[in-house]
Amino acid sequence: MTTTHEAGWAHASGALRGPSWLRAPGDPNELVPELWSSTARKVDGDLVVGGIAVADLVAEHNTPAYVLDEDDFRGRARAFRDAFGQDAGWDVYYAGKAFLCTTVARWVAEEGLSLDVCSAGELTVALRAGFDPARIGYHGNNKSLRDLRRAVDAGVGRIIVDSFTEIERLAAATRDLGRTAGVMVRVTAGVEAHTHEYIATAHEDQKFGFSISSGDALEAVRRVHAAEGLELLGLHSHIGSQIFDSSGFEVAARRVLALHARVAEELGVTMPEMDLGGGFGIAYTTQDDPSEPAQLAVEMGRIVDHECRALGIGRPRLSVEPGRAIVGPSMCTVYTVGTVKPVTLDGGAVRTYVSVDGGMSDNIRTALYDADYSCTLAARASEAPPVLARVVGSHCEAGDIVVKDEFLPGDVAPGDLVAVPGTGAYCRSMASNYNHALRPPVIAVRDGVASVVLRRETEDDLLATDVGAE
Template sequence: MFLHGTSQINAAGHLEIGGCDVTDLKAKYGTPLYVVDEELVRQRCQQYVAAFRASGLKFQVAYASKAFCVMAMCRIADQEGMSLDVVSDGELYTALQAGFPAKRIHFHGNNKTIEEIEMAIDAEIGCFVVDNLVELHLLNAVAAEKNVRVQILLRVTPGVEAHTHEYISTGQTDSKFGFDIGNGSAFEAVNLASQQSNLELLGVHSHIGSQIFEVEGFEMAVQRVAEFAQRVKQELGVQFKVVNLGGGFGIRYVNGDTPLEVSQYVKAITDAVKNHFSEWSAELPEIWVEPGRSIVGDAGTTLYTVGTSKDIPGVRKYVAVDGGMTDNPRPALYESKYEAVLANRANDPVEETVSIAGKCCESGDMLIWDLDLPKVSSGDLLAVSCTGAYNYSMASNYNRIRRPAVVFVNQGESDLIVRRETLQDIIGNDMVPERISKQAVLK
């Protein structure tokens, strides 16, 4: 397993993260357990901010909270000078409860409810990213009722298809998100938005996909958006103050993944902005981006305890752990690949190839196929790397399995930031109607 951030193998042959021996973390918090390298998270935030400062452009780096949204993470994003991207009332509520400044919150989503819109307006968030005409009219109407003027970006699809899984590619023409530049709907949306009395159009938002390892897609998106901005300026007299180029910056999950340095992504984007916008405008727009996975993805590790195994001669050996698709649905959703190590015997020689199965009642509950490990025994501690993004946030209670705890580790200290769910939590929202509770049991 590739070691990220502060991870290392200590003298006892145990995996250590943030100065904490993971066998000690298991003893203290149990498994499954999400472990987050706080130092690496902060480094990633700082790298983005520093790279944009070096560009000389006005900017906002907004942490895409959908990757991992808990109060402690929102506090770190604030402390590191980030803005915040939310897509639901739950994410917004989490941010506000964490004390995140509302003026630096951007609200995304293709189907915001009227309750979410009212909540966000009342909180005085900084910006809405408007996804469709229904939302445009609804937002203007609610803002008018509240006698306020809200700032917006229009989400546009530039027709750029990133090299990524089809379910996480969002910049192409055939997408549920945004107004298409190519078919003219984006132009009409700008024209309409600029006429709304309670909306202030700041600019546009574009996002081309996720887990992207090259800069060409971003450069092309900048070019398409710049050409669109020029047309809007010439024909409508509307100047974009802000261009949000989304996120999608890749990380290394397994051998063969080749992400660029943060500074390389940022330089390519800012150079393209300077090149394509300066051709026709003396004033360059403020650039916003929304990294999520690249902030927290490789900072996360999930610890599992090995349970049963099943050896099928000539076929494969299944090794089951005490978690699975409930705490990491990405392999089932996207065929995502992961690396792992026996964290309590990290220096032992490889002796077998196994496939890591989860405990859910699903044949598709597989975390890793064909993993080379030392001879695996029940009770061993398996550490799966790069689980910081979209694992906790997508976790479920399928089979009524409790969601794991989350800890931050830093300089030898561990802190619980999400407690493990209890059995009482599982039934906490259940209700048995009186008519059912009074019904006699058939004999």
């Protein structure tokens, strides 16, 4: 933690020492295993993922590029499936918003998970992949009548409603199509999750869901129950993202289960399901200490069982929605260094800026959420002592930062490859064409075989929607 200075951040005490949790490594060539996918390792300085040297991938596919470790993704999916298993009374929905393409949707299906989507586009990808619509949950706070009609017509298993207007639209869609839709009611439990303001989603003053404390949530349940064509399945709660502390889930479960019990008492309806959302954190840097799926399952199951006993009600069928916790560590992003610029500040302090051929167009999280990342030199070993560096992109923005602070070998130079771990969640899915950048490919690797699951965009793709260029 640095202190502010009237002349700016660069002059603050400790500004060039990095955050307090960051320590200079004994060997800057070594990986920190908990930050990387399970098959990632260094071999004579070369980063190898899925049995393939990253340098070989770059030779064929260029940079920047996302590298997706298929074994790691599948292993994490299975860990959640087994921990929150059918036998334990849970369903696991992979949160597709973290990262989704047809190949990943098929992996999710093959590993026995259900799928959560939150837009018409994500639903399109899921259906194109052949995903069973009965195992799809459809989120979103502003679903149009057209969106809802499509979901109902496709046979989506559950639709999570987010407003009174949406309840009316969904009822109209089922009436027009002569179909029935399973419905969950998104509620806000008033929990202040310990995370960034923009990804805390269960406090009262934000756009999602129906407030429990105001009575809107109970009224929404009444309307869904009374509407012809809508089958009330239960309540849905999500407290935020990148959560490490289970106490937030405890408070949310208590409040949501209390509403669940009240619905049974006042409406005579025992809702069969309840969804506690996702938001489970991962390790982006050494300051992060995420819980394993088995530990989460035990802790959350204990919380729910305790509250159900206190309320004298039966336990509903439960579900969770991990996204980041599955795909986040499974992917890294590889860049080529273009320039290395030591910047001398007042007083003689020097910050080393390492500019790479990507940036906020392929990873907006640092600029948007002040997120922390790590990185490593990916295609050679170095005996140079480590220096504190800042990895930045090539966009025309001062805030175009990829890695705020990390130790790299002091001889890092143009042409070197740098890899950033933990980029599977919300990097490719939030990627943009800012400055008319071309979005990178996603290359899946497994057992020495590489396959492109999303190709690199081309200039023709960039101009395809530019009518004046035709």
